[in-house]
Amino acid sequence: MTTLITPTNESSSGPWGVKRLQAKFRDFGIVFGLLAIVLGLSVSTTTFLTPGNLINLVDQATVVGLLAVGATLCIISGVFDLSATATLAVSAITGIWISQTFGFAAGFIGAIVAGVLLGTITGLIIVSTKINSFIGTLAISIIYRGLAIVLTAGAIVSPPAEIAESFRFFAERGPFGLTWASILFGVTVVVLGLMLSQTTYGRRIYAVGGNAEAARLSGIRTGAVRVGVFAISGACSALAGLVLISRAGSAQPGMATGLELTAIAAVVIGGTSIMGGQGAVWRAFVGVMILTVIANGFNLLQWDTTYQQVVTGALILIAIAADSLFFKKRNS
Amino acid sequence: MSHTELIAQHGSPSAPQIEVRGVSKVYGPTTVLDDVNLTISPGEIHAILGENGAGKSTLLKVIGGAITATSGSLLLDGEPVTLGSPRDAIRHGITLISQELAVIPQRSVMENVMLGRWSHRAGFAHLAADRVRFDDLLDRTGFTLDPDATVGELPLGIQQQVEILKALARGARVLCMDEPTAALNDVEKELLLRVVREIADRGTTIIIVSHFLEEVLGLADRVTVLRDGKLIETNEASAYTPASIVSLMVGREVDPIDQPPAEVSPLAQTVVDVERLETRHVHDISFALREGEIVGLAGLVGSGRSDVLLGLLGAEPRRAGTIRIRGAEVKENSVSSAIASGMALVPESRKDQALLLGRSVTENVALGTLAQRSFGGWVRRRVERAEVSRVSADVDLRGVGPDTLTVDLSGGNQQKALFARWLLHPPALLMVDEPTRGVDVAAKARIHSLIRDLAARGTAVLVVSSELDEVIRLSHRVLVMRHGRIVDEFDRSARPSDILTSAFTK
Ligand SMILES: Nc1ncnc2c1ncn2[C@@H]1O[C@H](COP(=O)(O)OP(=O)(O)OP(=O)(O)O)[C@@H](O)[C@H]1O
Numbered sequence: 086m087t088t089l090i091t092p093t094n095e096s097s098s099g100p101w102g103v104k105r106l107q108a109k110f111r112d113f114g115i116v117f118g119l120l121a122i123v124l125g126l127s128v129s130t131t132t133f134l135t136p137g138n139l140i141n142l143v144d145q146a147t148v149v150g151l152l153a154v155g156a157t158l159c160i161i162s163g164v165f166d167l168s169a170t171a172t173l174a175v176s177a178i179t180g181i182w183i184s185q186t187f188g189f190a191a192g193f194i195g196a197i198v199a200g201v202l203l204g205t206i207t208g209l210i211i212v213s214t215k216i217n218s219f220i221g222t223l224a225i226s227i228i229y230r231g232l233a234i235v236l237t238a239g240a241i242v243s244p245p246a247e248i249a250e251s252f253r254f255f256a257e258r259g260p261f262g263l264t265w266a267s268i269l270f271g272v273t274v275v276v277l278g279l280m281l282s283q284t285t286y287g288r289r290i291y292a293v294g295g296n297a298e299a300a301r302l303s304g305i306r307t308g309a310v311r312v313g314v315f316a317i318s319g320a321c322s323a324l325a326g327l328v329l330i331s332r333a334g335s336a337q338p339g340m341a342t343g344l345e346l347t348a349i350a351a352v353v354i355g356g357t358s359i360m361g362g363q364g365a366v367w368r369a370f371v372g373v374m375i376l377t378v379i380a381n382g383f384n385l386l387q388w389d390t391t392y393q394q395v396v397t398g399a400l401i402l403i404a405i406a407a408d409s410l411f412f413k414k415r416n417s
Numbered sequence: 418m419s420h421t422e423l424i425a426q427h428g429s430p431s432a433p434q435i436e437v438r439g440v441s442k443v444y445g446p447t448t449v450l451d452d453v454n455l456t457i458s459p460g461e462i463h464a465i466l467g468e469n470g471a472g473k474s475t476l477l478k479v480i481g482g483a484i485t486a487t488s489g490s491l492l493l494d495g496e497p498v499t500l501g502s503p504r505d506a507i508r509h510g511i512t513l514i515s516q517e518l519a520v521i522p523q524r525s526v527m528e529n530v531m532l533g534r535w536s537h538r539a540g541f542a543h544l545a546a547d548r549v550r551f552d553d554l555l556d557r558t559g560f561t562l563d564p565d566a567t568v569g570e571l572p573l574g575i576q577q578q579v580e581i582l583k584a585l586a587r588g589a590r591v592l593c594m595d596e597p598t599a600a601l602n603d604v605e606k607e608l609l610l611r612v613v614r615e616i617a618d619r620g621t622t623i624i625i626v627s628h629f630l631e632e633v634l635g636l637a638d639r640v641t642v643l644r645d646g647k648l649i650e651t652n653e654a655s656a657y658t659p660a661s662i663v664s665l666m667v668g669r670e671v672d673p674i675d676q677p678p679a680e681v682s683p684l685a686q687t688v689v690d691v692e693r694l695e696t697r698h699v700h701d702i703s704f705a706l707r708e709g710e711i712v713g714l715a716g717l718v719g720s721g722r723s724d725v726l727l728g729l730l731g732a733e734p735r736r737a738g739t740i741r742i743r744g745a746e747v748k749e750n751s752v753s754s755a756i757a758s759g760m761a762l763v764p765e766s767r768k769d770q771a772l773l774l775g776r777s778v779t780e781n782v783a784l785g786t787l788a789q790r791s792f793g794g795w796v797r798r799r800v801e802r803a804e805v806s807r808v809s810a811d812v813d814l815r816g817v818g819p820d821t822l823t824v825d826l827s828g829g830n831q832q833k834a835l836f837a838r839w840l841l842h843p844p845a846l847l848m849v850d851e852p853t854r855g856v857d858v859a860a861k862a863r864i865h866s867l868i869r870d871l872a873a874r875g876t877a878v879l880v881v882s883s884e885l886d887e888v889i890r891l892s893h894r895v896l897v898m899r900h901g902r903i904v905d906e907f908d909r910s911a912r913p914s915d916i917l918t919s920a921f922t923k
């Protein structure tokens with residue numbers, strides 16, 4: 086059967102749309118996974134499906150969620166950013182430090198600017214030296230953590246008492262009883278999701294991660310695309326840092342250590358390809374929700390939480406195996 | 418002891434008779450192979466021919482165990498077998514050599530040939546034993562290969578021999594070769610065909626897919642023609658002429674008349690002016706192209722033809738020299754500025770240098786000119802779809818929808834999609850490197866006429882092709898390269914032999 090390419094492809098998928106259905110299942114299988122867990126918990130507990138628990142659930146997902154959104158962009162463009170939470174710490178500390186002299190607004194904006202700057206620096210270092218991003222950002226994260234210790238002399242820093250309340254903003258309730266942190270997370274997912282799927286910059290991100298040489302020979306500035314991605318990841322880290330300040334009322338050099346790996350795990354569980362060039366922002370959202378709901382489930386069912394780690398690890402393995410199986414099948 | 422080892426050690430048990438019985442392969446709504454019945458006798462060279470997307474590669478993959486048929490069966494010497502993987506097939510003496518070679522470029526010829534079958538003593542490599550086996554293979558094939566050469570540094574034609582030896586070292590009695598000559602120049606091609614004939618004469622069965630009808634008719638014992646997944650005919654090769662094969666492939670009479678390129682108007686302005694361009698691989702390159710002019714670069718592999726294109730595009734750092742496009746100097750040494758100033762390249766290797774295999778056809782075609790169809794950074798998807806479908810029709814992209822993943826396209830259709838990329842927004846200077854690699858006869862004529870049409874509308878075109886014939890037919894002028902320099906210039910009335918002589922000896 087030879088069909089000429091047509092603007093509407095409905096006809097080419099046959100009367101039953103089998104191919105499209107299969108493709109949909111492949112694309113959205115992970116969503117069914119999340120729904121299955123949600124359904125299971127709704128049936129087996131009385132406490133899961135309560136507004137309070139659900140609102141709590143989303144709130145718990147925000148910090149890793151914001152990091153995972155940044156990580157998604159990085160991974161799709163073919164790089165890892167292990168410096169994400171070190172950037173988070175430095176920008177949170179910088180924000181508080183600025184607020185001590187110039188007030189809340191300046192501190193808030195300062196934190197985000199710091200995140201973007203640090204992300205840009207990370208990106209410039211990785212792109213210009215062409216070192217492997219995994220090792221490179223690992224080294225950079227150690228430097229940033231060191232910087233955080235220098236800035237604070239190793240101590241916990243807090244905003245001055247008179248503006249401490251302003252910093253708690255993200256922990257407060259907004260529409261539908263959701264915390265403002267949850268809303269921030271939602272807005273970030275939507276904005277960056279649209280950016281990735283609808284803009285030319287998004288297309289370039291996929292191209293650079295899918296085949297850097299092809300992207301380059303098509304006239305895409307691959308280095309600039311990746312620096313941009315690191316900068317966005319830095320901004321996401323800073324936002325996550327502000328959410329953490331709103332909860333703890335303070336920041337410290339060691340904050341959020343290790344969460345960058347949880348974020349990458351969430352990205353992978355959501356179905357974004359670890360090999361680059363493939364994935365979506367909504368997948369990070371689904372991945373993070375799966376991790377959070379599982380944690381919540383263990384809690385509600387009063388299961389031994391040590392097994393939670395086993396489950397999480399197994400999920401990551403399954404996700405990666407599915408990903409590489411997909412590629413193997415495609416390339417055979 | 419496994420079957421393979423038996424074969425490998427005892428030299429040459431005869432190749433099995435292969436019977437493909439009622440094989441069909443279905444992907445979603447598309448039937449790619451439709452009830453194919455075929456018997457291939459031991460030691461014959463069997464050619465499988467057909468248009469792009471006819472199902473040739475798919476049939477080869479079924480025989481080579483890379484994919485399993487949806488229905489039907491495969492019999493070896495009358496025994497039904499299930500080949501679940503290439504490993505299974507190798508165990509039965511069948512090896513699939515795909516066009517993208519599976520060599521390890523950094524390692525030596527011998528290591529590649531013996532890959533995974535190294536001789537050892539108590540776990541330690543036993544090089545001397547490997548050497549004996551290697552020499553034995555050379556004896557059996559009549560190849561002359563330096564076992565210590567690094568594979569990546571060898572010309573493609575020789576790498577192909579390495580791959581053949583590797584297959585034979587694994588006890589292959591049947592070689593399935595998918596377009597083995599597509600990436601070779603004329604000299605290498607001839608050598609490979611000789612080699613194939615040689616090993617077939619010594620009892621190895623060869624199943625070969627190729628779009629070069631003349632050469633394949635000269636080589637093969639029997640020929641099978643596929644069309645839209647159906648087996649149209651199997652017969653002695655001597656029963657056909659290239660023209661009769663083409664009409665079987667296409668299902669109607671075609672006349673393959675190739676128009677000459679349109680005259681360049683005397684008023685045509687200079688599009689590109691290159692002066693003393695110097696990169697790592699090419700030296701003192703100077704030439705100019707006018708609007709509508711098609712110029713071919715001829716030369717041996719490694720003579721620097723592709724490097725000239727990469728140098729112009731800024732993909733290879735420019736060490737000296739100036740490039741002007743329509744009078745304006747291209748100052749910055751980067752691909753993006755070259756493209757912004759009006760150049761574009763269809764590169765040599767679609768898989769490595771051009772396509773995002775995991776993304777849709779639409780995204781791939783749109784990739785080169787994203788900014789042309791965007792509004793404030795937003796992709797205008799409707800416009801994109803409409804324009805991509807227009808150029809896809811222009812290149813006759815078949816069997817796909819706009820959302821089909823590029824990996825799922827047949828090789829020839831991938832090449833067409835690549836070509837479509839720059840039709841969306843024709844550049845001032847289009848550089849094409851092996852523009853028709855892996856495309857069928859009809860599609861080749863189509864791409865040639867697209868190149869001529871583009872030129873007629875004012876684009877200057879620079880063509881590199883290993884098929885000298887193609888270069889001469891397409892171009893107004895041919896520049897001959899040797900050792901990174903332009904050494905000669907011919908016009909289109911030149912005889913191929915003169916150009917070849919110049920490429921070899923000047
Ligand atoms: N995994 C797949 N999913 C869907 N369709 C596929 C897949 N693999 C191949 N096809 C389709 O099957 C058809 C036959 O493909 P095949 O690669 O066998 O063609 P071919 O005869 O080798 O063509 P060419 O000369 O261009 O290499 C094509 O239309 C292709 O798009």
Ligand SMILES: [Mg+2]
Nearest residue numbers: 473474827828
């Ligand atoms: Mg093919």
